[in-house]
Amino acid sequence: QEQFVESGGGLVQPGGSLKLSCAGSGDRFERFDIGWYRQAPGKEREFLASISWSGDTSFTRNFVRDRFTISRDIAKNTVYLQMDNLKFEDTAVYYCNHYPATADYWGQGTQVTVAS
Numbered sequence: 001q002e003q004f005v006e007s008g009g010g011l012v013q014p015g016g017s018l019k020l021s022c023a024g025s026g027d028r029f030e031r032f033d034i035g036w037y038r039q040a041p042g043k044e045r046e047f048l049a050s051i052s053w054s055g056d057t058s059f060t061r062n063f064v065r066d067r068f069t070i071s072r073d074i075a076k077n078t079v080y081l082q083m084d085n086l087k088f089e090d091t092a093v094y095y096c097n098h099y100p101a102t103a104d105y106w107g108q109g110t111q112v113t114v115a116s
Contacts, residue, residue, distance in 0.1 A: 043092075
């Protein structure tokens with residue numbers, strides 16, 4: 001079963017930026033809306049943002065809308081999440097999946113740690 005591959009996480013200071021990438025292939029990636037999700041320690045996984053298969057339409061949750069931007073490069077089969085002005089509470093494992101999420105497509109995620 002193919003999974004999506006997340007990358008781009010790391011350790012960053014508060015106020016810093018990271019750009020996450022979600023790479024996929026085939027119809028299960030190209031023809032579907034894709035979402036970004038995260039799971040912080042001790043918390044449930046939460047939805048952050050989604051983008052349509054064509055890249056024309058996107059949605060970002062209110063609580064990160066002023067800092068996170070989702071985008072899609074169709075030619076590269078990649079969906080991005082640009083994260084600016086990162087805060088301590090953004091520390092989590094970040095995942096991409098279909099939107100709505102499909103159980104079989106959760107990958108390993110990429111760790112984002114915001115620390116001074």
